[in-house]
Amino acid sequence: MAKYIVVGAGPGGLASALLLQHQGHEVHVYEKDRVVGGRSKVLKHGAYTFSAGPSFLMYIEMLDLLFDRVQLPWRKDLNPFRLDPLYELKLPQFSWKPSGQPNVLAQQVEDLFQEGKAYTRFMAREAKAFDAVQQVMLKPFPSKRHFLNTRVLNFGRFVSLKDSVSDKLNARFHHPMLKHSMTFQAKYLGMSPQETPDFFTVLTYLEHQRGLYHVKGGIENIIRYMARQFKERGGHLHLNSPVQHIIVSHKQAEGVKTVHGVERADGVIVNADFPELINRLLPEKVQHSYTKESLKALDFSVSAFMVYLGPDTQFDTVEHHTMVFSDDYESYTKGLIENQALPQDPTIYLYNPTKHDATYAPKGHSSWMLLAPVPNTLAEIPWEQKKEAYADKLIKRLARKLNLPNLSKHIVTKVIATPNDWQHDYRVHLGSVFSLKHQFHQLLHKRPHNHYNDVDQLYLVGGSTHPGSGLSTIVQSAIIAADLIAKKSAK
Numbered sequence: 001m002a003k004y005i006v007v008g009a010g011p012g013g014l015a016s017a018l019l020l021q022h023q024g025h026e027v028h029v030y031e032k033d034r035v036v037g038g039r040s041k042v043l044k045h046g047a048y049t050f051s052a053g054p055s056f057l058m059y060i061e062m063l064d065l066l067f068d069r070v071q072l073p074w075r076k077d078l079n080p081f082r083l084d085p086l087y088e089l090k091l092p093q094f095s096w097k098p099s100g101q102p103n104v105l106a107q108q109v110e111d112l113f114q115e116g117k118a119y120t121r122f123m124a125r126e127a128k129a130f131d132a133v134q135q136v137m138l139k140p141f142p143s144k145r146h147f148l149n150t151r152v153l154n155f156g157r158f159v160s161l162k163d164s165v166s167d168k169l170n171a172r173f174h175h176p177m178l179k180h181s182m183t184f185q186a187k188y189l190g191m192s193p194q195e196t197p198d199f200f201t202v203l204t205y206l207e208h209q210r211g212l213y214h215v216k217g218g219i220e221n222i223i224r225y226m227a228r229q230f231k232e233r234g235g236h237l238h239l240n241s242p243v244q245h246i247i248v249s250h251k252q253a254e255g256v257k258t259v260h261g262v263e264r265a266d267g268v269i270v271n272a273d274f275p276e277l278i279n280r281l282l283p284e285k286v287q288h289s290y291t292k293e294s295l296k297a298l299d300f301s302v303s304a305f306m307v308y309l310g311p312d313t314q315f316d317t318v319e320h321h322t323m324v325f326s327d328d329y330e331s332y333t334k335g336l337i338e339n340q341a342l343p344q345d346p347t348i349y350l351y352n353p354t355k356h357d358a359t360y361a362p363k364g365h366s367s368w369m370l371l372a373p374v375p376n377t378l379a380e381i382p383w384e385q386k387k388e389a390y391a392d393k394l395i396k397r398l399a400r401k402l403n404l405p406n407l408s409k410h411i412v413t414k415v416i417a418t419p420n421d422w423q424h425d426y427r428v429h430l431g432s433v434f435s436l437k438h439q440f441h442q443l444l445h446k447r448p449h450n451h452y453n454d455v456d457q458l459y460l461v462g463g464s465t466h467p468g469s470g471l472s473t474i475v476q477s478a479i480i481a482a483d484l485i486a487k488k489s490a491k
């Protein structure tokens with residue numbers, strides 16, 4: 001049995017902790033915050049509970065893989081259920097609610113857009129593309145040489161190096177509102193569909209064909225479940241314990257220094273945002289592959305402007321997920337690429353878990369989370385001056401588009417989080433909540449590796465590492481890192 005330290009109790013850190021514990025190791029998790037979850041934590045304001053960030057729960061087969069490995073009956077314990085409809089899309093020309101049942105959804109596409117046949121063909125091909133993508137994503141990518149295998153060549157059949165998600169949809173569909181409905185998922189990567197590599201249409205496939213889910217208490221409850229199980233099995237979870245730096249000797253990670261002292265270990269797994277490793281945690285003298293200077297050349301996603309709202313009522317017409325599109329969606333998404341100006345006509349996402357889940361708010365009240373993608377902190381927007389007016393603008397727009405003229409009278413609680421808060425409170429570099437952009441020059445072997453190149457026994461997990469952002473993908477990073485550790489231990 002060896003001893004491992006995990007830096008950060010976000011989804012990536014806790015998934016790694018469970019896996020390493022199951023391998024028989026002694027595991028200590030150090031978390032700077034007083035609660036677990038990181039960007040997936042619970043926020044409590046008065047009688048209201050909010051999800052800090054994540055809300056779309058998809059591709060839960062990856063959670064099955066994680067929990068099967070550590071022998072936890074998560075489906076029985078947390079009871080995930082499939083949403084139907086998936087969401088309401090308030091498009092510039094009309095609204096619709098894509099069904100959570102694939103055959104009904106295909107019929108909706110035919111009835112609304114007369115493109116049912118093209119849609120069915122598209123989804124059949126995406127199913128194959130998704131299988132090929134998975135074969136690649138679940139493997140480490142330590143070097144270019146790893147392209148030279150049949151898995152990657154198969155993946156290559158479904159990928160264009162030059163086309164974007166928008167290009168791909170433009171080539172296959174006609175109706176602009178259908179294209180908007182199938183490209184907005186680039187938002188989950190904090191990117192514009194015009195810049196997102198075309199194979200990310202697998203996100204649309206995942207939603208449409210494999211469904212969106214909810215568990216009581218939301219994604220943050222899955223993370224708390226991980227923490228609870230880890231502790232019950234003898235794991236050590238140290239909250240309020242920021243790691244100050246990683247101890248490296250002879251190019252090997254040998255422990256950490258926290259505010260409470262030095263803790264030695266046989267290896268360290270970093271779940272903190274990757275730039276945190278370079279900017280704060282790793283001694284400069286062992287930095288080669290990345291340095292503070294070279295971080296400046298990387299491309300980071302947009303950030304998110306959040307308004308957490310507690311209305312003292314429930315609006316029956318508001319779905320679990322609602323997307324209110326910009327009136328000029330093309331210009332808006334192009335603006336996201338520039339990542340400079342505050343969008344005046346933003347697309348707003350509204351999460352209303354209280355539609356299906358009474359744990360978030362007092363009886364008859366609601367817990368709402370509004371999210372608008374906005375430039376990261378490189379844009380130097382003076383948020384303290386602007387945030388109240390921007391929040392009001394979003395709320396008014398939402399009230400108009402959802403036809404809720406009395407909305408503002410019902411708001412009991414309002415809390416705002418800006419890119420500066422993501423940067424300072426969550427230690428997310430530039431407030432780029434979706435981490436490094438998912439473009440070819442920052443994917444696979446070009447994304448921070450799960451075993452860190454420059455230091456032995458130092459492993460990286462989480463959204464800023466291979467394979468990328470999003471809960472299921474982050475879980476994959478933990479599985480890859482745990483497999484690398486198991487392989488090494490077996491030698």
Ligand SMILES: Cc1cc2nc3c(=O)[nH]c(=O)nc-3n(C[C@H](O)[C@H](O)[C@H](O)COP(=O)(O)OP(=O)(O)OC[C@H]3O[C@@H](n4cnc5c(N)ncnc54)[C@H](O)[C@@H]3O)c2cc1C
Nearest residue numbers: 008010012032038039053054055056243272433462463471
């Ligand atoms: C607004 C928003 C919406 C999102 N929506 C979705 C969604 O709908 N679906 C989805 O699947 N994903 C979504 N994501 C993406 C992703 O799933 C989450 O961001 C996820 O929480 C990232 O997990 P992580 O493990 O990479 O890092 P984090 O959750 O950031 O966890 C890292 C942890 O490390 C800790 N830490 C940092 N530095 C130190 C240190 N020095 N010492 C000790 N601890 C430290 C932090 O406090 C934090 O707890 C969303 C993200 C955001 C922000």
